[in-house]
Amino acid sequence: MKIKTEKSTVAFNVLGFAVMTLLTLACLLPFWVIVSGSFTSELEIIEDGFKLWPDRLSVEAYQAAFSNPAQIFRAYEVTIALTVAGTVIGLFVTSMAGFVLSRKDFKLRNGLAFFIYFTTLFSGGLIPWYIMIVKYLGWKDSYLSLLVPSLLGAFNIILMKNFMRSIPESIPESAKIDGAGEFRIYWRLILPLSTPGLATIGLFMALSYWNDWFHANLFITSEDKYPLQFLLYKILASAAVLKTNVAANLSADMKPPAETLKMAASVIVTGPIVFLYPFVQRYFVKGLTIGAVKG
Amino acid sequence: MSGLFREIRKNKVLVLMILPALLFFVLFSYAPMVGVYFAFTNFSFDGGLFKSPFVGMDNFKFLFESGTLWNLTKNTILYNIAFILIGNVLQVMSAVFLSELPGRWFKKTSQSIMFLPFFVSFVLVGAFVFNLFSTNNGLVNTLLEQLGMQPYDFYMHTAPWKYIIVFFSVWKGLGYGTVIYLAAIMSISDEYHEAAKIDGANIFQRIRFITIPMLVPTFILLILLSLGGILKGQFDLFYQIIGNNGMLFDSTDVIDTYVFRALAVNFDIGMGTAAGLYQSFFGLALVLTVNYIIRRTRDDYALF
Numbered sequence: 001m002k003i004k005t006e007k008s009t010v011a012f013n014v015l016g017f018a019v020m021t022l023l024t025l026a027c028l029l030p031f032w033v034i035v036s037g038s039f040t041s042e043l044e045i046i047e048d049g050f051k052l053w054p055d056r057l058s059v060e061a062y063q064a065a066f067s068n069p070a071q072i073f074r075a076y077e078v079t080i081a082l083t084v085a086g087t088v089i090g091l092f093v094t095s096m097a098g099f100v101l102s103r104k105d106f107k108l109r110n111g112l113a114f115f116i117y118f119t120t121l122f123s124g125g126l127i128p129w130y131i132m133i134v135k136y137l138g139w140k141d142s143y144l145s146l147l148v149p150s151l152l153g154a155f156n157i158i159l160m161k162n163f164m165r166s167i168p169e170s171i172p173e174s175a176k177i178d179g180a181g182e183f184r185i186y187w188r189l190i191l192p193l194s195t196p197g198l199a200t201i202g203l204f205m206a207l208s209y210w211n212d213w214f215h216a217n218l219f220i221t222s223e224d225k226y227p228l229q230f231l232l233y234k235i236l237a238s239a240a241v242l243k244t245n246v247a248a249n250l251s252a253d254m255k256p257p258a259e260t261l262k263m264a265a266s267v268i269v270t271g272p273i274v275f276l277y278p279f280v281q282r283y284f285v286k287g288l289t290i291g292a293v294k295g
Numbered sequence: 296m297s298g299l300f301r302e303i304r305k306n307k308v309l310v311l312m313i314l315p316a317l318l319f320f321v322l323f324s325y326a327p328m329v330g331v332y333f334a335f336t337n338f339s340f341d342g343g344l345f346k347s348p349f350v351g352m353d354n355f356k357f358l359f360e361s362g363t364l365w366n367l368t369k370n371t372i373l374y375n376i377a378f379i380l381i382g383n384v385l386q387v388m389s390a391v392f393l394s395e396l397p398g399r400w401f402k403k404t405s406q407s408i409m410f411l412p413f414f415v416s417f418v419l420v421g422a423f424v425f426n427l428f429s430t431n432n433g434l435v436n437t438l439l440e441q442l443g444m445q446p447y448d449f450y451m452h453t454a455p456w457k458y459i460i461v462f463f464s465v466w467k468g469l470g471y472g473t474v475i476y477l478a479a480i481m482s483i484s485d486e487y488h489e490a491a492k493i494d495g496a497n498i499f500q501r502i503r504f505i506t507i508p509m510l511v512p513t514f515i516l517l518i519l520l521s522l523g524g525i526l527k528g529q530f531d532l533f534y535q536i537i538g539n540n541g542m543l544f545d546s547t548d549v550i551d552t553y554v555f556r557a558l559a560v561n562f563d564i565g566m567g568t569a570a571g572l573y574q575s576f577f578g579l580a581l582v583l584t585v586n587y588i589i590r591r592t593r594d595d596y597a598l599f
Contacts, residue, residue, distance in 0.1 A: 008497035016392040017401070023389055024405040027412055027466060030423040033434055037426050049437035050426050097316035100309045107302050112313060119324035122579050125571025126554050127564055128330025129323060137322075152319045182308040211416035214531065218559065229416045236421050237538070259432055266422040273414055281410060288474050 031274075037263035038062070045259045061257040061264035071223075071231070072268060079228040082146055083209040090151045090205045091198055097152075098160025099186045104169065113161070120154045130218060145219035146227065150208065156201050163197035164190055200287030203280055210273065232269045236262050334572045338564035347565075354569035363553070364573065371549045374457075375525035378464045379518055385465060386472030387510060391502055393473065394480045406477075410470030417531035420463050424536050428459070453546045460536055460547065467532070472517070479513040480506060512593065523585040526578035530555060550574045 037050050041058035044051075065072065097116070101109050123129070129149075139145035171193070172185045180188070191198070216230035226234065257264070303310050334354055336347040358364040389409065393402050427434050428449040436446040449455055487505045496504070530551040537547045539560060550570055557567025 008499055012498045013396060016396045017398075020389060020392050020396070020401075020405050023385070023469070024408050027409050027469065030420075030427075030466070031411070033426045034419075034422055037434075045432050049432040049440075050434040051437055052434065093315045093319070096312040100313040103309065106306055106309055108299075108306070108310075112317070116316065116320055119320050121582060122328070122575050123324060124327035124329070124331050125568060125575055126551075127558050127568045127571055128327035128333060130558055131330055131333070131564075132322070132327045136326075148319075149323055152316055154320075157316060182306075183312065186312065207414065211418075213416060213418050229418045232416075233418045233421065233535075236418070236425055262422065263426065266419060270415055270419055274411070277411060277414055278407070281407060284410075284413075285474050288471065288478075 034263050034266050034270075038260060038267045040260055040263075042257045042260050050259075058260075061260035062268075064257045064261055065264045065268060072265075074224055075226050075228045075231040078143075078225060079210060082143070082212075082227060083206050086147055086151060086209040087202050087206045089147075090156075091202050094152060094156050094160050094201065095164075095191060095194065095198060096186065097157045098164050099190055101157070101161040102164040102167075103172070113158070116154050116157055133219065140219055141221045141225065142219070143225065146212070146215050146225075149215065150212065156205070159201060160194070160197060164194055167193050196286070199283055203283055203287070228269050232265055235265050331568060331572045331575075333564055334569035336565050338568070350565070354565050355573070358566065358569055358573070364570070366545070367548060367550045367553050367570070368577070370546065371526065371529070374460065374464075374529075374549065375522075377461045378468075379521045379525075381461060382465045382468050382472060383514060383518055383521075385469060387476050387507075387514060389469065389473045390476035390480055391506055393477055394506075395498060395502070406470065406473065408470075409473060412467045412469070413471045417467075417535045420467070420532070421535035421538075423463075424459065428455075450540060450542065453543050456537065456543055456547050460532065463536060464532055475517070476510065476513065479510055483509045516589065516593065519585045519589055523582040524578075526550065526574050526581065 033050060033052070036052060036054055037045070038061050039057050039059065040051070040054035041056065041060055044055060044058075048055075100106060101113050101116075103109060133145055133149060134140045137144075139148075167190060171189055175185045175189055211229055212227065213229035213233050216225075216227050217233070220226060220230065333347070335349060335351060337350050337353075338347045389405075393406060396402060425433075428436075430436070430446070430448050430450060433449070435449075439446055447455075483506065487509075488501055491501050491505060529549050533547060533549055533552045534555065537543050537552070539556065550573070554567045554571045554574070557563045557570065561567075
C-alpha cells in the first residue's frame with residue numbers, strides 16, 4: 001500500500017515538474033529573445049535573422065543607444081514624473097472618496113457610490129471621451145491628457161471604501177466626540193491605518209502609469225513629451241528613430257544598429273521594472289488575494 | 296430636494312472631500328455619455344456636438360448591413376472564450392501543481408517568472424512579436440531555415456495570428472490567475488486531505504476528488520466575472536500584435552480596435568461612436584446577465 005502511494009506521488013511530481021518547467025520557459029522565452037537579440041550584432045541579424053543564442057556577443061546596440069541618450073533620459077523623466085504625480089494625486093483623491101463612502105452616518109453615500117459605480121457599467125465609448133478631452137478641455141499634446149484622465153478608477157474607490165470599512169467605527173466616532181473635523185479624522189487617523197490598502201492600490205496605479213502608451217498615442221504629438229512606453233512603441237514601429245551618434249564614426253564594414261537597437265531599447269525601457277519586480281511582487285500578491293476574496 | 300440640501304450643508308466637509316472624484320467622473324464618464332449623440336450624426340469636427348448633420352439610425356444600419364458588426368461581435372466573443380477557458384484551465388493547473396509539488400526554490404522561481412509578464416507593458420509584446428515573427432529576420436523563420444524548411448511570411452496569412460493572440464493573452468494573465476487560484480487552494484482545510492490520505496487516496500485521487508471540486512465555485516465565479524467584462528480592455532493586446540495591418544483584420548478585428556481606427560485612422564467619428572455605443576449596451580447586457588446568474592447561485596459574490 002505504502003509503495004503504491006509513493007509511486008503515484010513520484011509520477012505526479014515528474015509530471016508537475018515537467019509541466020511547470022515548460023510553462024515557466026514559455027513565460028520566459030519572449031524576454032529571452034529580446035535580451036539575446038539586443039546583444040547580437042546587426043550584421044548577424046541581417047545575414048541570419050534573430051537567434052536564440054547569438055554567435056558572437058556584441059554590445060554595439062547599447063553603445064549606439066547610449067551614444068546619445070538624451071531622448072531616452074527625457075522619456076524617463078516624463079514617465080517618472082507622471083507616475084509619481086499620478087499615483088500621489090490619484091491615491092489622495094481615491095482615499096478621500098473611499099473615506100466619505102465608508103462613513104455609515106453619511107446618508108448620501110449610497111447614491112454617490114452608485115454614481116461612481118455606474119461608470120463601470122456604461123460609458124459613452126472611446127470617441128466621445130476623446131472629443132471631450134481634445135475639443136472641450138483642449139488637452140491635445142498636453143501633459144494633462146496623460147495625467148488626469150487616468151487618475152481615478154471606480155473599482156479602486158470601491159476597494160478603498162471596503163478596506164476602510166474594516167477599520168473599527170469607534171475610532172472616527174471617538175475622535176468626533178473629541179471635536180476633530182472630518183478631514184482631520186481622515187488625514188490623521190484613517191489614512192495611517194489604511195497603509196496596506198494604499199500600498200496595493202498605489203502600486204497598481206503606478207504600474208498603469210508606467211506602462212501607459214495608449215494616452216500618448218491618442219493625444220501627444222511632440223517628441224519631447226513622449227513617455228517611455230510610447231517612445232518604445234514608436235521606435236519599434238520605426239516611426240521614430242532612436243537618435244544616435246553612430247553614423248559619424250562608422251567603419252565601412254559595419255552596419256548601424258537598427259533591428260538590434262529596437263531590442264536594446266526594449267531592454268532599457270523594461271529593465272527597471274524587472275529589477276524592481278522582486279521587491280514589489282509580494283505586495284501585489286497580497287493585494288490580489290484581498291481583491292479576490294472581495295470578488 | 297430640500298432634504299438633500301440640508302444633508303449637504305450638514306456634511307459640508309465630506310461633500311467637499313468627495314467632490315474631486317465626482318467632478319472627475321462627470322468630466323470623463325458622464326459628459327462623454329452626451330456624446331453618444333454623435334452616433335446618430337454624420338460628425339464633423341468643426342460642427343462638434345450641435346452642428347453636425349443628424350442622420351438617425353444610418354450609422355447603425357450601415358454597420359449592421361455591411362456585416363461589420365456581426366464580424367466584430369463574433370471575433371470579440373470567440374477570442375474571449377478562448378482567452379478565458381484556456382487561461383483559467385492553465386491557471387488552475389499551475390496552482391494545483393504549485394500547491395502540491397515539493398521544492399520551495401523551484402516553486403518560488405516559477406511562480407515569480409510566471410507573474411512577471413503581468414508587470415510589463417503591452418508595447419513589449421509588440422517587441423516580442425517583431426522579434427519572433429518578422430518576415431526577414433524573425434526568430435521563427437531563422438529556426439525554420441536551420442531545419443531546412445521554407446520561411447513563412449506571417450504577415451501574409453491570417454491563420455497563425457489567432458494562436459499568437461491567444462498565446463500572449465494567456466501569457467500575460469497566467470501568473471495573476473495562478474495567485475488567485477493558489478489562494479483559493481490554500482483556504483481549503485487540511486483536514487480533507489489528511490482524512491483522504493488515511494483512507495489511502497493517492498495524490499491524483501485527492502486532487503480529483505478534493506481540490507478540483509473545491510475550486511469549482513471560484514472557477515465559475517472568475518469565468519462569469521471575466522465574461523461580464525469581455526467587451527472592454529482588449530485594445531492593447533490586439534493593437535500591439537496586429538497594429539493597422541489591414542490584411543489580418545477579418546479574423547483579428549474586435550470592437551475596440553475598430554472604434555480606435557474609426558477615430559485615429561479613418562476619422563469616421565459617427566460610425567465609430569455607433570460601434571462604441573453598441574459595445575457599451577452589449578457590455579451592460581452581459582454584466583447584468585452575469586450578475587443575475589451569480590445572484591441566483593452565490594448571492595454573496597454578486598456585483599450589486
